[in-house]
Amino acid sequence: MIRGLLVFLALVTLSTALQCYNCGQVHNKPTDLQLGTFNKVIEKLHMKKCHEDRVLECKPHEDECQKVTLESTLGDRTAAPVSATVYKCGQIAKREKLCRTFKLSAHLMWHLKLEYCEVEACQGDVCFEP
DSSP, rough: OHHHHHHHHHHHHHHHHHHHEEEEEEEOOOOOHHHHHHHHHEEEEEEEOOOTTTTEEEOOOOOOEEEEEEETTTTOTTTTEEEEEEEEEEOOHHHHHHHHHHHHHHHHHHOEEEEEEEEEEETTTTTOOO
């Protein structure tokens, strides 16, 4: 009986794992250079372009879905900055520091400057804007 209860609880726990979109998209008609740079960045983050079916099961320590809004020239200094949105699994405790981490990573890995970054928590597909 106890074994059956443990199996049931394990199944319930597995089926209630948090699921979030795991993707990125760029807006504002990017140049070819900007789009290429953005594609390299989201590939390095193990993401793909956003589609309705880009939902990922979050890791056990990730406790919220996050929408990150960014703005950058993406390496094209002759073009206007473009905005981009990244959807990901995240942690409430690390939300406040996420933009600082993104800005530092962008600078160190791709020599990019993020002019704007904002993170907000969201509920699954509620914040997803295709």
